[in-house]
Every structure is written in structure tokens, then in C-alpha cells.
Amino acid sequence: MQPVKIVIEGGYWDSQIYSGELILLDANGALHKIDWRQAVDSIASQNGTVQTALRVAFSDSDLFYNPKVRKILTDPQIAAPIKGQLAELANLQLSTSQRYWGRYWAVEESPFKFLPTDTEIYYSQFFAAGNLGLFSTTRSAAGSKRKSAQVIKHHDGRTFQIRASDSHTALAAAAGDDGLFEFSYRRDENDVLDTGKLLAPRPCKACDWAFQSVMGWADEGAFMAAFKERKNPNTRQIVREFDRVIGEAEIFGSSKEGFTWGSREKMYRISGGEIQVVDYVPRHDASRSKSAGPKVLKAEPEFLSINLEKTNISAGDVVSTGTAPFGTVIEFDDHVIVQRSDGRVQRFDGEPVHWRIFPRSEHYSNQLHILYEDRVEIISFVHDYFVDQRSKRYGFARGVSDSLAI
Numbered sequence: 001m002q003p004v005k006i007v008i009e010g011g012y013w014d015s016q017i018y019s020g021e022l023i024l025l026d027a028n029g030a031l032h033k034i035d036w037r038q039a040v041d042s043i044a045s046q047n048g049t050v051q052t053a054l055r056v057a058f059s060d061s062d063l064f065y066n067p068k069v070r071k072i073l074t075d076p077q078i079a080a081p082i083k084g085q086l087a088e089l090a091n092l093q094l095s096t097s098q099r100y101w102g103r104y105w106a107v108e109e110s111p112f113k114f115l116p117t118d119t120e121i122y123y124s125q126f127f128a129a130g131n132l133g134l135f136s137t138t139r140s141a142a143g144s145k146r147k148s149a150q151v152i153k154h155h156d157g158r159t160f161q162i163r164a165s166d167s168h169t170a171l172a173a174a175a176g177d178d179g180l181f182e183f184s185y186r187r188d189e190n191d192v193l194d195t196g197k198l199l200a201p202r203p204c205k206a207c208d209w210a211f212q213s214v215m216g217w218a219d220e221g222a223f224m225a226a227f228k229e230r231k232n233p234n235t236r237q238i239v240r241e242f243d244r245v246i247g248e249a250e251i252f253g254s255s256k257e258g259f260t261w262g263s264r265e266k267m268y269r270i271s272g273g274e275i276q277v278v279d280y281v282p283r284h285d286a287s288r289s290k291s292a293g294p295k296v297l298k299a300e301p302e303f304l305s306i307n308l309e310k311t312n313i314s315a316g317d318v319v320s321t322g323t324a325p326f327g328t329v330i331e332f333d334d335h336v337i338v339q340r341s342d343g344r345v346q347r348f349d350g351e352p353v354h355w356r357i358f359p360r361s362e363h364y365s366n367q368l369h370i371l372y373e374d375r376v377e378i379i380s381f382v383h384d385y386f387v388d389q390r391s392k393r394y395g396f397a398r399g400v401s402d403s404l405a406i
Contacts, residue, residue, distance in 0.1 A: 012024040012353075
């Protein structure tokens with residue numbers, strides 16, 4: 001099943017999609033805001049034969065991950081027309097310009113006086129990271145026509161990448177030679193982040209969350225800042241506390257030069273013409289282990305090797321990586337590939353300016369945005385709705401019990 005996409009003409013630097021709004025940041029410091037939900041509804045109403053597919057692909061991706069809906073999709077009489085719409089949609093050329101979006105599009109000034117290396121939206125706060133540090137403003141203030149939207153600086157050091165947790169109200173930050181940091185989010189404070197803590201003083205240019213723990217990686221190698229959860233005997237509440245830094249050799253069972261990354265339960269390493277895939281089972285829940293019953297507390301986390309296959313990818317050619325439900329994304333100098341959850345490999349030619357996935361999102365976790373010099377391609381992967389979430393090698397699980405996707 002082919003992915004479907006909408007192309008927006010124009011040159012942009014970064015994108016975010018949050019709470020029904022698509023935000024495009026251009027190199028001149030302007031924010032382009034599109035009422036995405038209304039715009040997709042408008043496109044759907046103009047393409048009646050594929051309107052359900054359009055909405056599921058671009059604005060309601062969570063629908064087919066719902067366990068009850070997934071059971072309905074096992075009925076071939078129901079699945080067939082839906083798959084037919086998705087196949088027809090993949091053949092449509094949905095290419096648009098700013099003029100096409102009309103009343104759904106607004107252009108405003110960015111509150112950040114620099115071009116961010118990375119951005120994130122979390123609890124309606126717009127975060128921007130770069131050489132000058134880590135900053136934030138409210139999403140409503142980002143692009144506000146007021147002369148001075150309040151921008152708060154949280155960290156002075158150079159910050160390459162930021163990733164928000166979907167369950168621990170915290171932000172992880174890859175700070176290069178300074179290491180991997182974590183900033184706790186404070187909902188009731190004027191300064192929404194605490195002063196931050198250093199999780200690991202190891203080179204870190206990229207990061208992502210692995211349940212309660214944080215993966216960090218750079219050209220020099222990868223590691224996990226592992227956390228554990230315990231019950232406070234006084235309050236009976238579950239407390240998250242730092243455990244230790246776990247090296248790449250323990251995760252993969254051997255030391256090899258290569259390129260490593262990971263997210264949630266999936267860890268990947270490209271080395272010596274092979275891709276190794278490892279399932280991570282957190283310390284507090286070993287229900288995925290075949291040797292353990294459900295909800296068994298483990299003394300140590302488990303790393304279960306689930307796949308090792310040949311590849312023509314050279315670790316030295318990899319620019320950046322990321323993992324979403326539909327698969328894992330690998331960027332090279334002149335193209336991007338997706339190792340899909342159904343076993344296929346999808347290639348997108350052309351040198352990207354930037355690309356972004358939204359693994360934490362409820363409605364947009366199936367989207368890959370690739371920004372080129374003259375366009376943005378918003379690509380929706382629809383195959384993953386029909387993949388067994390418990391057995392896939394590439395991409396993390398969606399729409400299954402909490403023991404599998406915490």
C-alpha cells in the first residue's frame with residue numbers, strides 16, 4: 001500500500017503540526033499558520049470518492065489505531081472499500097500553493113530572533129533550540145502580532161535536538177559535547193521548565209524517549225539514560241528515578257562501530273552491512289518477554305534481539321534518523337528512506353532541507369514532513385493500520401494494550 005501526500009509549494013525551514021494547526025517556519029523569520037483541520041475537510045469535500053481516506057490519512061490517523069476499530073477492519077467487506085479509497089488517494093496529485101489555502105492560511109512574525117536547529121510544541125508551549133540555547137514562548141504568542149511576545153531562555157548551551165515525553169512531563173535535549181539533558185515541565189510556573197539536569201556527559205547530537213528512559217546518540221556512539229519506576233511506600237505513588245547509563249554494547253550484546261538510534265521499544269544499529277533490531281523491555285514491565293508473565297517486575301531491563309538483516313546502507317552515510325509507528329526514517333545527503341513496518345523500503349529522492357515526524361501526536365503520528373527548497377511534502381503512511389503491531393520490526397507499536405505500548 002503506497003503512502004499518500006499533499007504537496008505545498010514554497011520554501012520553508014521547519015514544520016510543526018499541533019492541535020489542528022500546521023505551522024511552517026521560513027528562513028526569513030515568518031510563521032505560516034494553516035488551519036489544518038478545516039483545510040483537510042475542504043479538500044475532502046472536493047474529493048468525495050476518497051473523503052474518508054483523506055480524513056484518516058491527514059487529520060484523524062488515530063481512528064484506525066483504536067483497538068475496537070481495528071477489530072472491525074478485520075472484516076474484509078469493511079476493509080476492502082477503505083483500502084480502495086486509500087489506493088485511489090495515493091494516485092491523486094494533491095499539489096497546492098499558499099493561494100489555494102486562502103482563508104485557512106495566515107502569515108505572522110516569529111518571536112525567535114534566530115533560525116532554530118529544532119523545534120517542539122508541548123502543552124501549547126512552542127520550544128526552539130539552536131546555537132544560542134533553548135527558548136520557549138506560548139503557542140498563541142508564537143506569531144502574535146503583538147510587538148513583544150514573551151520569550152524565555154531555559155538553557156545557554158548549544159542544543160541540537162529536543163524531544164518531549166508523552167508521559168513524564170519532561171523535555172530531553174541533545175546538547176552536543178555537553179551531553180544529554182532533561183528539563184522537567186512545570187505547568188503552574190511562569191518559567192515552564194526547571195533548570196535542567198545532566199543525564200549523561202557523553203557526546204549527544206540526537207535523542208528520543210524510550211518509555212521512562214532516554215536514548216542519546218552521536219557519531220561517537222549511543223547510550224541510554226535508564227530510569228526505573230518504584231512505588232513510594234509512604235504515598236503509594238509510582239516514582240520515576242534515575243538508574244544508570246547503559247552503553248551500546250549492553251543494548252545490542254556486542255561492541256561494533258556503526259550508527260545507532262532508538263525510540264520507545266525499538267533500538268536500531270547499522271554496522272558492517274547489517275541492521276540489528278532490538279526490543280527494549282523497561283525495568284518495571286517485562287510483559288513482552290516470552291519467559292515472564294504479565295506485569296512482572298524485573299531487576300534489570302531486557303534487550304531482546306528480534307532481527308538481524310543484510311543492508312547496503314553504510315553507517316557513515318547516515319545523516320539523521322527517527323522512529324514513528326509506520327517505520328524508521330533514515331536521512332542521507334540526497335534522499336530519505338523509510339524502513340516501513342510492513343517490511344518494505346520507501347525512498348524519497350532529493351536533498352531535504354529538513355524533515356519531521358510526530359510520534360507523540362494523537363492525530364498525526366502517521367505523517368512524515370519533508371521540506372525541500374521549493375516545497376513541503378506532507379506524506380501519510382497508511383499501511384501501518386493493517387500491520388500486526390505486536391510483531392513488526394520497524395516502527396513502534398500503536399493501538400495495543402498498555403503492556404506493549406506504555
